[in-house]
Amino acid sequence: MELVNGTTVQEFILLGFRVEQQGRLLLLIFFTAVYTFTLAENFIIVMIVVQDACLAHLPMYILLSNFSWLEMCYVSSTVPWMLFDLSFPGGGISFHSCFLQFYIFFSLGNTECFFLAAMALDRYLAICYPLHYPQIMCQDSCYVLVATCWVLGFLWYIAPVFLISRLSFCSSNTIDHFVCDPGPILALACPPLGYIPLLCYIFVSSVVLATFLFIVISYACVGVTLVKTSSQTRRIKGFTTVSSHLAVVTLFYGSVVAMYVGPNGKNQAQITKVVTLFYSAITPVLNPLIYCLRNDQMKEALARFLRKKRVI
Numbered sequence: 001m002e003l004v005n006g007t008t009v010q011e012f013i014l015l016g017f018r019v020e021q022q023g024r025l026l027l028l029i030f031f032t033a034v035y036t037f038t039l040a041e042n043f044i045i046v047m048i049v050v051q052d053a054c055l056a057h058l059p060m061y062i063l064l065s066n067f068s069w070l071e072m073c074y075v076s077s078t079v080p081w082m083l084f085d086l087s088f089p090g091g092g093i094s095f096h097s098c099f100l101q102f103y104i105f106f107s108l109g110n111t112e113c114f115f116l117a118a119m120a121l122d123r124y125l126a127i128c129y130p131l132h133y134p135q136i137m138c139q140d141s142c143y144v145l146v147a148t149c150w151v152l153g154f155l156w157y158i159a160p161v162f163l164i165s166r167l168s169f170c171s172s173n174t175i176d177h178f179v180c181d182p183g184p185i186l187a188l189a190c191p192p193l194g195y196i197p198l199l200c201y202i203f204v205s206s207v208v209l210a211t212f213l214f215i216v217i218s219y220a221c222v223g224v225t226l227v228k229t230s231s232q233t234r235r236i237k238g239f240t241t242v243s244s245h246l247a248v249v250t251l252f253y254g255s256v257v258a259m260y261v262g263p264n265g266k267n268q269a270q271i272t273k274v275v276t277l278f279y280s281a282i283t284p285v286l287n288p289l290i291y292c293l294r295n296d297q298m299k300e301a302l303a304r305f306l307r308k309k310r311v312i
Contacts, residue, residue, distance in 0.1 A: 011093060011094045011098075012092060012095065012173050012174070013091075013173060014175050014178055015176045015178075016177075017273065024086050031083060031086070034079075034282070035075060035079045035083065038071065038072070038285040039072055039076075041285070041289070042068040042071045043072065044288075045068040045288055045298075046072075047305070048302055049061045049062070049068075049301075055297065059122055059137045060119075061297075063118055063122055063145075066146050066149075066150075067112075067119065067287075068288060071288070072284075073108055074105075074108040074112065075280065075281060077101060078179045078280045081093070101179065102161060102181070102185070103157060105180070105181075105280070106182075106204075107156070107157055110153040110207050111150055111152075111153025113153075114148070114149035116245075116252065117215055118146070118149055120215040120249075121214075121218060123219070123245060124218040127225055156203065157203060160199055164182060164189075164200070169188045170189070173188065177273060178273060178277070181272070181276065208256055208257070222242055223239075223242070225238075226239055244291055244295065247290045252283055258275050
């Protein structure tokens with residue numbers, strides 16, 4: 001927490017998006033609309049699943065409702081502060097608030113990885129082992145799986161956040177980002193940093209790589225099973241569901257991987273901001289549309305929900 005001159009770091013300055021006043025206003029309007037729409041559509045999914053008797057007990061939709069709640073939390077961990085910074089540029093964020101945002105943002109990102117893997121597991125069991133699926137993925141098993149995703153997601157990054165927060169910082173407290181991200185924070189730390197950057201890389205990449213490989217293998221098995229099935233209706237329904245899941249997986253993992261394989265250079269900070277913005281603000285608004293537009297059960301449940309509200 002101390003600078004090399006002995007003063008204590010009380011706050012960090014997030015530079016955010018360095019644009020002119022007119023561009024800042026346009027970004028503020030756009031991301032306010034995106035944030036509002038993201039909260040609304042994910043909240044509607046949660047309400048539909050909770051209130052609809054046909055969906056509330058199905059593991060696939062228990063996972064989906066928790067995933068939607070996760071998306072609401074995920075987007076709320078970064079976008080409100082970004083909107084505040086666009087409204088009042090140049091403000092600071094306290095040291096502890098910065099690391100709290102860092103911890104919550106990465107914990108929710110890890111939790112999303114685990115949930116995507118859990119949803120892949122659910123589809124794998126439902127399609128590859130349909131006769132045993134009700135016994136394996138009963139409600140109790142599903143709730144244990146949900147709890148495991150949340151707990152693992154929030155336990156995984158405690159050690160790296162603690163270790164980074166104990167570093168000393170040299171001469172500057174300005175973070176060239178709109179969130180408290182480990183890369184820009186480590187760039188301000190005094191050398192030598194020791195094993196901390198490697199530890200952070202291992203913690204992040206291990207979750208991303210392990211869950212991604214699990215998802216790929218699960219859906220590969222699902223694809224083989226669907227190709228071999230003799231029922232064309234079951235094949236079409238299965239591929240429709242899987243394609244929706246794969247679209248969400250591609251959006252999330254594609255942007256996360258881009259953070260680590262992106263080009264180096266003087267524009268790296270700007271590229272990092274754009275990629276972070278995509279997976280932290282844009283994908284949460286797209287995911288509910290992807291899941292619902294191609295899901296007949298969700299569309300029918302939405303119609304029942306709207307009819308119930310109209311009657312009331």
